[in-house]
Amino acid sequence: MTTAAGHTNQELIERARRVTAAEKYDIGTRFPAIYRRAEGSWMTDVEGNRSLDVTAASGALLLGNCHPLVSAAITDYIQDYGTVFASTLSLPRIELAERLCERFPAGEKVVFGKSGSEATTMAIRLARAATGRELILTSGFHGWHDWHQSYLQIGYDAGSGVACFGYNKTAFKRLVAEFADEIAGVFVTPEPAWFDAAYYRELSEFCAQHGVLFMLDEVITSMRYGPNGVNGTGEVPADIITMSKGMANGHSLSAVLGKAEVIDAYDDAGIGGTYTREVPPMAAALAVQDFLADGTEHERCQRMGKLLMDGMRDILASVGIPAWVGGPAMMFDVVVPSEALSWDIYRAAFDHGAYFEDSGTQMVTAAFGEAEVDHALTAFEKGARKVAATTDFEVSEIGFDRKAQFAAEAFGGALEDDDRVLKSIEETVRQIAERTPGISPRPLPACG
Template sequence: MKGIPMSAGAQGNEELIKRARRVTAAEVYDIGTRFPAVYTEADGSWMTDVEGNRCLDVTAASGALLLGNRNPHVVGAINRYIAEHGVVFASTLSLPRIELAERLCEWFPAGEKAVFTKTGSEATTTAIRLARAASGKDLIVTSGYHGWHDWHTGFLTMGYDAGTRTVTFGYNETALERLLTEFADRIAGVIVTPEPAWFGADYYQRLSALCAKHGVLFIIDEVITSFRYGQHGLNGTGGVPADIITMSKGLANGHAIAAILGKAEVMDCYDAAGIAGTYTREVPPMAAALAVLDVLADGSALANARKQGTTLMNGMRDILDAVGIPAFVGGPPMMFDVVVPSEALSWDLYRAAFDYGAYFEDSGTHMVTTSFTDSDTDHALTAFEKGARKVAATTNFEPGGLSVDRKAEFAAEAFGGNPVDSAEVLAKIDTMVRRIAAGTQA
C-alpha cells in the first residue's frame, strides 16, 4: 500500500542508514549509539531487519515494551477500541481514562488521583509543575535522569541552576539533608529516579522520611521502575512512600502514554499548574494500558520475566568471570546493570554479541520482557558468550574484580551519582548551598 512502506526493496541495512543520514537521522542518537540495522517487524522480543536477519531484543525497546511486541491482549484491545469506539474525542474524559486512573490508584500506594500525558519526559515535567503549584514554592531538588526537557539538562552535574531553579544533589544523602535543613521553605519537591542496582529500597525510604520531616513533597520518577522494580514499583513493592510518582515505559506495552499519580491535594492543583495537551486524551493507549494490567494481574507474567532476567543476569556474570573480564553485575532481574572496565569495552562486547544475533543495550542496562522464554534467554547468553570470548581474546585486563573507582566513574557518567562524601563532593555541597543562598550561578 502506497504511503505505508513495508519493504525496502533491494536496499539493505547499510544503504538505508545512508538514506536516513540524508533526511532524518541524528549522527549520535540514531546511528552512533545503535547497531547497524533497520528493522521491519518484531514479534515477542525478536526483531527482523530489512535483510531478513533475526535478532533478539534484550533492551525491551529501551524499556518501552513490557509484554513484548504483538501481545495478543494489547493488539486486540486497541483494535477493538478503534473499530468500535474511535480514537480521540472533544471531551478530555473517556471511560478508559476513568477506569485506568482507578486501577492505577489501586495498584500503587501513592495514587489517590491520576492524570495522563504521552511521554515520560512530559510526566516528570508535569510532576514538578504540580509540586510547585501545590506548595507555592519554587526550587526543585533532583537526582537522576528525568527526560530531555530544559529544566533537566544538567542532571549529570551536581550543583544549582538558577535559570531553571533546580538543584542536583547527585544521590548524596548529606547534600539532601543539608539542602532540606537550610532551604525547606523554598523547596517545592524532591524528585529521584531509582537506580536499583546501586541503592536499595532502604535508601529511598530514608529520602522519603527526610522529605516528610521537612514538609517537602517527595516524587519518585518510576517511568522505568513502575513494573520492573517489582509488581507495584519502588513505591509499592519497595515500600517507599511518595507524594507523586510518574510512570510510562511498559505501561501500554510500547504505545505512547504516561501517568502521574499522587495525593489528591497535590493532583488537584492541575489547573493551577497550567497543564494541558490535546493528545493526553487519546484513548487507544489507555485501552492498551488496561490490557497490560489485565495480563499482569495474577503475577505469572512478571514471575516469568523475573525468572528469565535472573538466569540472564547470573549467566552474564559467569561468562565475564570465565573470560577474565572484571565486572559488576547487579539490580533487579528485569532491569539490571553490567559494568565493565571501560565504556569502550562495553560497546565492543555488545557490538560483538549483536553479530551473533542479540541486541543488548551498549550502556550496560539490560531488560527482558514477559515474552522471554528459556530458549530466548539461552540464545542471549550464547550470543553474549561468543561475543565476550571474541573480545577477551584481543584485549588485556587487570586481574581481579572491578575497581571501586570504575564503579564510581560509571555512576557519575550514567546518572550523576556522587553518593560518597569525599572532600571534592563536600566542597561541591558548600558551593551549591552558597549559590542558592545568594540566588546566583557563580
C-alpha cells in the same frame, strides 16, 4: 506504505543520514540495522536477519511486540469507539486511573501524558503549583526537557530553579534542612542496582519530617522493580510518582499519580495537551493491567531475568573479563572495566543475533522464555570470548573507583563525600541562598 525491497541495512542508514538521523543518537550509539518487523522480543531487519531485543525497546515494552491482548484492545477500541474525542475525559481514562490507584500505594488521583519526559515535567509543575514554592531538588535522569539539563553534577541551575544532589545523602540532608520552606519537592529516579529500597525510604522519611513533597520518577521502575514499583514493592512512601515505560506496552502513554491535594493543582499548574485524550493507548494499558493482575507474569519475568543476569555474570568470569552485575532481575546493570569495552562486547554479540543495551542496563519482557535466555547467553558468550581474546585488562576486578565512574557518567551519582563533592555542596548552598527566584509556581492557564 514503505518498502525496503533490495536495500541493505547500510544503504538505508545512509538514506536516513541524509534526511532524518542524528549522527550520534540514531547512528553512533546504535547497532547497524534497520528493522521492519518485531514480534515478542524478536526483531527482523530489512535483510531478513533476526535479533533478540535484550533492551525491551529501552524499557518501553513489558509484554513484547504484537502481544495479542494489547493488539486486540487497541484495534477493537479504534474500530468500535474511535481514537480521540473532543472531551478530555473517556471511560478508559477513568478506568485506568482507578486501576493505577489500586495498584500503587501513592495513588489517590492520576493525570496522563504521552511520554516520560512529559510526565516528569508535569510533576514539577504540579509540585510547584500545589506548594507555591519554586525550588526543586533532584537526582537522576528525568528526560530531555530544558529544566533538566544538568543532572550529571551536583549544583544549582538558576534558569530552571532545580538543584541536583547526585544521590549523595550529605548533600540531600544539607539542602533539605537548610531550604525546606522553599522546596516544592524532592524528585528522585530510582537506580535500584545502586541504592536499595532502604535508601529511598530514608529520603522519603527525611522529606516528611521537614514538610517537603517526595516524588519518585518511576518511568522505568514502576513496572520493573516489582509489580508495584519502588513505591509499592519497595514500600517507599511517595507524594507523587511518574510512570510510562511498559505501562501501555510500547504505546505512547505516561501518568503522574499521587496525593489528591497535589494532583488537584492541575489547573493552577497550567497543564494541557490535545493528545493526552487519545484513548487507544489507555485501552492498551488496561490490557497490560489485566495481563499482570494475578502476579504470575511478574514472577516468571523475574525468573527469566535472573537466569539472564546470572548467566552473563558467569560468562564474563569464565572468559576473564572483570565485571560487576547487579540490580533487579527485570532491569539489571553490567559494569565492565570501560565504556569502550562494553560497546565492543555488545557489538560482537550483535553479530550473533542479540541486541543488548550497550550502556549496560539489560531488560527482559514477558515474551522471554528459556529459549530466549539461552539465545541471548549464547550470543553474549561468543561476543565476550572474541573481545577477551583480543583485549588486555589492567584490572582484575571491578573496584569502587570504576563503579563510581559508571554511576557518575550514567546517572550523576556521587557515591562518596570526597573533597570535590563537599566543595560542590557548599557552592550549591551558596548559589541557592543568593538566588533571585524567578520561576512562577502557577503558570498561565493551559488550552487545547
